Amino acid sequence: MSLPDYIHSPTVAAQALGFGDPATAGIVPAIHPSTTYERGADNTLLSGRLYSRADNPNYEPPEAVLTRLEAGAATAVFSSGMSAATAVFMALKPGDHVLVPKVIYWALRAWLLGWATDWGLRVESVDTTDPAAVEGSVRRGQTKLIWIETPANPTLVVSDIEALAEVAHRAGALLAVDSTFATPVHSLPLLLGADLVMHSATKYLNGHSDVIAGTVTTREEDAFWGRIIAVRSQAGTVLGPFEAWLLLRGMRTLFVRVAAQSRAAMRIAEHFEGHSGVEAVLYPGLTSFPGHRVAARQMQGGFGGMLSLRVAGGAPGALSALGRLRIWKRATSLGGVESLVEHRASVEGPQSATPADLLRLSVGLEDADDLIRDLEQALK
Ligand SMILES: Cc1ncc(COP(=O)(O)O)c(C=O)c1O
Incomplete structure (x- = not known):
């Protein structure tokens, strides 16, 4: 690891901070499947490692790279985005009050309103696009965490990270940001005052639809961070070494992938704004989008590769357009090299908002003209 200090984030990612295989001088790290680590005759750990439910050499490169990209103090990789997010809430205590967005990844909402509430967390949903509403919902001495997702899944609404960090800190609470849609290419929440940033690394960080993973990065290695790490090793929500290795491989191309995906998303959004087959295009890059000004302030170099279309003709119109698509793949998830489309309300079920x-x-990374043409023929 002898890279100069001045390197920029795309260099950090492409060279994985210089991590390779010291044993062979290979320029990519080896995969370390060992679950346990030997002790010497004096009973001390020879490598400092004990057991792979706590740490493994394959966790370290993606953690170090993401820590650097997010300008944080430390990162933990998890077995999924959900286990990363839930570790943050599990590090709280029964009776703690948390504020979460009205628009939030639906499975996390279900977990918060189900398990987390059953275990004694006091979970309150609030419109996090309105800092005054969040401030009004804070319970002094009780609110320990404000969680936001920006841009949010699936309506792309934008929450003001800087303003909400101030609200959280005035109340003695932490601000955690699910930055899955924004990625560290476009947004650095810790530099805007957030305390924790979480990713479903299944999405853009890995980028190839072949790994389920999650991450949490902290601004400070404090006691709360120690609890998050303890949740991971005690609950065993660790990433397998091969998945960690794949994640690092995916992260090397993060900057070129996301830049191209954001450019294409912007073109698609502009093309379909005002189109007769579309009621509304939801994309933070459009100046007409309600969250655009905040997004433009807190996102750099683009607005991400996710957008939603509200299709003319209601649910039947949306479902028949979906059925006519030939290039876009009908599948859940996001952030991969192939373009995906889904009717979110069907996936989220009857409780869906x-x-x-x-x-x-x-x-994805297909030719943007091909993607536009496919949508054109589906939306007529
Ligand atoms: C914004 C967001 N956060 C968290 C998650 C959960 O991530 P995972 O599916 O990796 O558990 C998702 C999954 O779609 C997501 O879109």
Whole structure:
């Protein structure tokens, strides 16, 4: 690891901070499947490692790279985005009050309103796009965490990280940001005052639809961080070494992938704004989008590869357009090299608050003209 200090984030990612295989001088790290580590005759750990439910050489490179990209103090990789997010809430204590967004990844909402509430967390949903509403919902001495997701899944609404960090800190609470849609290419929440940043690394960080993973990065290695790490090793929500290795490989191309996906998403959004087959295009890059000004302030170099279309003709219109697509793949998830589309309300089920006419698009790396043409023929 002899890279100069001045390197920029795309260099950090492409060279994985210089991590390779010291044993062979290989320029990519080896995979370390060992679950346990030997002790010497004096009973001390020879490598400092004990057991792979706590640490493994394959966790370290993606953790170090992401810590650097997010300008944080430390990162932990988890077995999924959900286990990363839930570790943050599990590090709280029964009776603690948390504020979470009204628009939030639906499985996390279900977990918060189900398990977390059963275990004694006091979970309150609030419109996090309105800092005054969040401030009004804070319970002094009781609110320990404000969780936001920006841009949010699936309506892309934007929350003001800097303003909400101030609200959280005035109340003695932490601000955690699910930055899965924004990625460290476009947004650095810790530099805007957030305390924790979480990713579903299944999405853009890995980028190839072949790993389920999650991450949490902290601004400070404090006692709360120690509890998050303890949740991971005690609950055993660790990533397998091969998945960690794949994640690092995916992260090497993060900057070129996300830049291209954001450019194409912007073109698609502009193309379909005002289109007769579309009621509304939800994309933070459009100046007409309600969260655009905040997004423009807190996102650099683009607005991400996710957008949603509200299709004319309600749910039947959306579902028949979905059925006519030939290049976009009908599948859940996002952030991969292939473009995906889904009717979120069907996936989220009867409790869903997502508009029934909404199709969520994850823009991949195909030719943008091909993607636009496919949508054109589907939306007529
Ligand atoms: C914004 C967001 N956060 C968290 C998650 C959960 O991540 P995972 O599926 O890796 O558990 C998802 C998954 O779609 C997501 O979109």
